[in-house]
C-alpha cells in the first residue's frame with residue numbers, strides 16, 4: 060500500500076472488529092519537555108482528518124505548554140488484538156476554536172465538567188473542593204449545553220514518518236517504514 064494513512068485506517072478498523080479494550084483509540088503521546096527530556100503519556104486519538112492525527116487536552120497542562128515550545132512530537136499505538144504497533148513522528152499544530160468546541164461537545168458530560176473545574180496538573184490540596192466545584196457546575200448548568208473552557212484544546216499531528224510493525228507467527232515480523240518526500244510517501248521494509 061502506497062499511503063500509510065489508508066493503511067493505518069484499514070488496520071485500525073480491523074483492530075476495532077476484534078478488540079474488547081475499553082479505549083482502543085489510546086496511544087502514547089510523546090513531547091519534548093521544557094527541560095529537554097522526552098515526556099510521554101497516553102491520550103486518545105480522536106480521529107484522523109486530512110491525513111492528520113487529532114488529539115485533545117488541556118492547553119495549560121504540561122503537554123500544552125510543551126507543544127507550545129516544541130512542535131516535534133511522536134505517537135505510538137499498540138493494538139493488542141491484531142498485534143500491530145504504529146509509530147508516528149510529526150509536527151503538532153493547535154486547531155481553531157471551532158474544532159476544540161466540536162471535540163469538547165463530543166465528550167461525555169462528566170468529562171466536560173471535570174475539564175471545567177479541574178486545572179489539569181495543578182497541585183491538589185483537597186479533593187473535597189473539586190467535588191464541590193463539580194456539584195456546583197452540575198447543578199447550575201443542568202440540562203444546558205456546557206461551553207468549552209478556554210484551557211481545552213485540540214491539536215493535529217502532521218506526520219512525516221510512520222512505521223508499522225506487524226507481529227506474525229513466523230520468525231520475522233513485518234516492519235514497514237513510510238517517509239514523506241515532498242507531497243509523496245515512500246516506503247521501505249526494515250529488518251525486524
Ligand SMILES: Cc1cc2nc3c(=O)[nH]c(=O)nc-3n(C[C@H](O)[C@H](O)[C@H](O)COP(=O)(O)O)c2cc1C
Nearest residue numbers: 082085100101102103115116117120121122123180
Ligand atoms: C487510556 C488513556 C487515555 C487518555 N486520554 C487522554 C486524552 O485524550 N487527553 C488528555 O489530555 N489526557 C488523556 N489521558 C490522561 C493523560 O495520560 C495525562 O495524565 C494527562 O493528560 C496529563 O498529562 P500532561 O501533564 O502531560 O499534560 C489519558 C490517559 C489514559 C491512560
